Amino acid sequence: xxxxxxxxxxxxxxxxxxxxxxxxxxxxxxxxxxxxxxxxxxxxxxxxxxxxxxxxxxxxxxxxxxxxxxxxxxxxxxxxxxxxxxxxxxxxxxxxxxxxxxxxxxxxxxxxxxxxxxxxxxxxxxxxxxxxxxxxxxxxxxxxxxxxxxxxxxxxxxxxxxxxxxxxxxxxxxxxxxxxxxxxxxxxxxxxxxxxxxxxxxxxxxxxxxxxxxxxxxxxxxxxxxxxxxxxxxxxxxxxxxxxxxxxxxxxxxxxxxxxxxxxxxxxxxxxxxxxxxxxxxxxxxxxxxxxxxxxxxxxxxxxxxxxxxxxxxxxxxxxxxxxxxxxxxxxxxxxxxxxxxxxxxxxxxxxxxxxxxxxxxxxxxxxxxxxxxxxxxxxxxxxxxxxxxxxxxxxxxxxxxxxxxxxxxxxxxxxxxxxxxxxxxxxxxxxxxxxxxxxxxxxxxxxxxxxxxxxxxxxxxxxxxxxxxxxxxxxxxxxxxxxxxxxxxxxxxxxxxxxxxxxxxxxxxxxxxxxxxxxxxxxxxxxxxxxxxxxx
Numbered sequence: 361x362x363x364x365x366x367x368x369x370x371x372x373x374x375x376x377x378x379x380x381x382x383x384x385x386x387x388x389x390x391x392x393x394x395x396x397x398x399x400x401x402x403x404x405x406x407x408x409x410x411x412x413x414x415x416x417x418x419x420x421x422x423x424x425x426x427x428x429x430x431x432x433x434x435x436x437x438x439x440x441x442x443x444x445x446x447x448x449x450x451x452x453x454x455x456x457x458x459x460x461x462x463x464x465x466x467x468x469x470x471x472x473x474x475x476x477x478x479x480x481x482x483x484x485x486x487x488x489x490x491x492x493x494x495x496x497x498x499x500x501x502x503x504x505x506x507x508x509x510x511x512x513x514x515x516x517x518x519x520x521x522x523x524x525x526x527x528x529x530x531x532x533x534x535x536x537x538x539x540x541x542x543x544x545x546x547x548x549x550x551x552x553x554x555x556x557x558x559x560x561x562x563x564x565x566x567x568x569x570x571x572x573x574x575x576x577x578x579x580x581x582x583x584x585x586x587x588x589x590x591x592x593x594x595x596x597x598x599x600x601x602x603x604x605x606x607x608x609x610x611x612x613x614x615x616x617x618x619x620x621x622x623x624x625x626x627x628x629x630x631x632x633x634x635x636x637x638x639x640x641x642x643x644x645x646x647x648x649x650x651x652x653x654x655x656x657x658x659x660x661x662x663x664x665x666x667x668x669x670x671x672x673x674x675x676x677x678x679x680x681x682x683x684x685x686x687x688x689x690x691x692x693x694x695x696x697x698x699x700x701x702x703x704x705x706x707x708x709x710x711x712x713x714x715x716x717x718x719x720x721x722x723x724x725x726x727x728x729x730x731x732x733x734x735x736x737x738x739x740x741x742x743x744x745x746x747x748x749x750x751x752x753x754x755x756x757x758x759x760x761x762x763x764x765x766x767x768x769x770x771x772x773x774x775x776x777x778x779x780x781x782x783x784x785x786x787x788x789x790x791x792x793x794x795x796x797x798x799x800x801x802x803x804x805x806x807x808x809x810x811x812x813x814x815x816x817x818x819x820x821x822x823x824x825x826x827x828x829x830x831x832x833x834x835x836x837x838x839x840x841x842x843x844x845x846x847x848x849x850x851x852x853x854x855x856x857x858x859x860x861x862x863x864x865x866x867x868x869x870x871x872x873x874x875x876x877x878x879x880x881x882x883x884x885x886x887x888x889x890x891x892x893x894x895x896x897x
Contacts (some may be wrong), residue, residue: 384411386426389419389426390423390426390427392409392411392416392419393419393420393423393426396416396420402416402417425449428449446495446496446499451478451481452496452499454481455474455478455481455496456496456500458477458481459474459477459500459502470504471493471504474493474496475488475490475492475493478492478496516690518684518685518687519684519687519690519691522683522684522687522691523691523757523758526681526757527757527758529681530656533654533656535654535655535656536651537585537586537753538584538585538586538588538589538646538649539584539646539651539654539655539656540584540585540656540658541582541583541584541585541589541638541642541655541656541657541658542582542583542584542657542658542659542692542693542694543580543581543582543638543657543658543659544580544581544660544688544692544694544695544699545578545579545580545581545625545662545664546578546579546581546699546702546703547576547577547578547579548576548577548578548579548703548706548733548737549572549574549575549576550575550576550577550706550728550730550733550736550737551572551574551575551725551728551733552572552573552574553569553570553572553707553710553721554711555569570721570722570725573725576623577595577596577597577623577730577733578595578596578623578624578625579593579594579595579596579737580593580594580595580596580625580630580633581593581694581698581699581702582638582657583694583698583749584645584655585693585749585750585753586746586750587744587745587746587747587748587749587750588645588746589641589642589645590741590742590744590749591637591638591641592614592615592616592637593615593616593737593738593741594615594616594617594618594629594633595615595616595617595618595730595733595734595737596617596618596619596620596623596624596625596629597617597618597619597623597730598619598620598621598622598623599619600619602729602731603729604729604730604731604732605730605731607856607859607860608731608859608860609859609860609861609862610862611862611864612858612859612860612861612862612863612864612867613731613734613859613864613867614734614735614737614738614864614867614868615734615737615738616633616637617730617734624664625662625664626664627663627664627665627666629664630664630665630666631666631670631671634657634671634680638657638678639673639678642655642678643678652677653677653678654677655677655678656679656681657671657678657679657680657681658680658681658682658683658692658693659671659680659681659682659683660682660683660687660688660692661682661683661684661685665680665682668680668681668682690756691756691757692756693749693752693753693755693756693757694752696752696753696755696756697748697751697755698744698748698752701744701748702737702740702741702744703740705740705741705743705744706736706737706740708740709736709739709740710728710736713728713732713736713875716875716879716882717878718882735871738868843881843884844877844878844880844881844884845881847873847877847881848874848877848878848881851870851873851874851877852874854870855867855870855871855874858870
């Protein structure tokens, strides 16, 4: 037993003193080869690095492969510890060159396409396995990505030629950044939840999700270059009077709503929006800035956009300017990040609402209808900062436009700007004669505020108490202490009323108060004790 113990001790001692295996990347291997070529012996390098001489000889033999592999990595591949060289370098290189040529032309490439190309280059009778494809992708740092957008279809030359042409047009028309607008549509799946979440590594259900409900609406957005004027978005749904709009005045909705058979934008709806919404809102905004009501609306060549001749104000000062074909992804400002920011804001607002409601995901999705989507969209659109809009415009069409002095011309058909002093004095005289009063109109509000000064307060109450001293006073009911849940119920009733009345401002204020009350209610909730589930007998 003593001899066996001694043998075990020697094995343990040998294992403890055994050098650990070290891994070297491609550059480190080439450095070792260079040291040997400069005169150092393989024995010395082997002892210093703890690498067998046979391994060093193999590195020297594969020097050319290592350098080729390193050059490919420097061109954009991934740096790895060990160089997995191909058994057939010619096939590997030919396949990689064909892949690079196809990607430079914007052609989507998949794994089966690479396998077919390799078989064609090598031997039609040879079958390229999935293992070869996996190793080939690892050698060249290739991974599968999702293709988004329409940037490959864009006409880059037309987009570059349009920018100076449009800047010259702006100078000729004497337009400023405040007068230039852009409108664009987008489809919104207003019930779809995010497809990514945070999860722990130990969570086995982290990748399990819910069925996505693809109820869709079309949203029309419009804003000017400075971002100071964001028009109320237009939402187009499938139904003219959804059930969630029952007993609701449509003017109280936070967004404009219309409907079509497929929830799509049509030329008739766009022309209606341009004349009934865009022109009045733009005139009102520019006049509030003390500017002449002149504006240009940039549009893409969507089939739902009517010809430019029909999209023009009566005086011709508000008109449209179409972008070249296939340049939307390059020079349309709303497509340079504004719409994507809106979508991100909308998803965030929907998740916040789901957390505040404290409901399961299926139950919450049942409550998300078009009316709720309009409120969420209004919050998401309002959260976009003017700086974000300005950056997107600059990215699309270049730098800022020099200011041009403009004068406001009088027009009988323009919007109301206010009464003149003569009209105010005339109205005062008519009011004086109507009320048969000698009090000046300016003093009427002051007299109204003092109308209850002569009402007895203390003296009459004391007299009543002295007279009814012997009678028993009626007990005054103590109002109950209201909770956040009570506030939510009351505010929801008030919201239903103002939605019927059609007051948009108060509707938005009540929605904000309801959200605050729900947050307070969720914070006040306490976790139930196990004793709360038992009742005393």
